[in-house]
Amino acid sequence: MSSEKATAIVLRTIDFSETSSVVTLFTREFGKVRALAKGARRPKGPFESALDLLALCRIVFLRKSSESLDLLTEAKLERRFRPPGGDLSSLYAAYYVAELLNELTDDYDPHPKLFDAADETLAALSSPGRVSAALLRFELTALRELGHLPSLEACGECGTVVEPSGRVPFSQLAGGVLCNSCRAGQKQVISISAGALAALIRFSESDGDAWRHLELDQKTYGELRGVLNHYWTHLLGHSPRMHRWLSTAAR
Numbered sequence: 001m002s003s004e005k006a007t008a009i010v011l012r013t014i015d016f017s018e019t020s021s022v023v024t025l026f027t028r029e030f031g032k033v034r035a036l037a038k039g040a041r042r043p044k045g046p047f048e049s050a051l052d053l054l055a056l057c058r059i060v061f062l063r064k065s066s067e068s069l070d071l072l073t074e075a076k077l078e079r080r081f082r083p084p085g086g087d088l089s090s091l092y093a094a095y096y097v098a099e100l101l102n103e104l105t106d107d108y109d110p111h112p113k114l115f116d117a118a119d120e121t122l123a124a125l126s127s128p129g130r131v132s133a134a135l136l137r138f139e140l141t142a143l144r145e146l147g148h149l150p151s152l153e154a155c156g157e158c159g160t161v162v163e164p165s166g167r168v169p170f171s172q173l174a175g176g177v178l179c180n181s182c183r184a185g186q187k188q189v190i191s192i193s194a195g196a197l198a199a200l201i202r203f204s205e206s207d208g209d210a211w212r213h214l215e216l217d218q219k220t221y222g223e224l225r226g227v228l229n230h231y232w233t234h235l236l237g238h239s240p241r242m243h244r245w246l247s248t249a250a251r
């Protein structure tokens, strides 16, 4: 059993007993960690508000070598998540970030860049700003960091550059957009407007912040939500619980 320190985002807490909780944390250093937090449910417990959902905290925990849960020994609050003015679309978007992190990552499989993206997204969602853009940026970054980013500029089958005009065929099975010759015979092909595809490319760029300046109208956001909701559902094998609440997030 070793004592570890980490920076963590609280993804989930479940009541374990009268006084204790089991917390799921996404840490920068170790990836997802599940730990028992003794006394967390007591009014003046040892963790105070550091274990509130979506909080960023510094933790110390005892890592168990066997199958049993790790034990949280310290948690110090760094930043609380508070949607600006109690805005529900920010809150739902933040819940969705937590849901994706929980579903997409494995215990003790660290992804520091994904952690930084989540941290940045939660900070953005707790201040006034565009929820839709922050969320799309997070989703495309998560897909890239986890190796699931579809091919958006070259045909997923043959690698030919696909000109983005009119509507462009897209197949999750083929791994992205399709050129006209590869489109024939492909199953489950949807089509994406050139405008929505250009936005996806912008949001998926690994560096720069051009995505921040992208104008996103309601129609394009609606189309992107449809494409991404379908993509995540296929990837995860089920529809994320928060999807139904995201259509309102076009702020």
Ligand SMILES: [Zn+2]
Pocket (backbone or CB within 6 Å): 155, 156, 157, 158, 159, 160, 178, 179, 180, 181, 182, 183
């Ligand atoms: Zn092709």
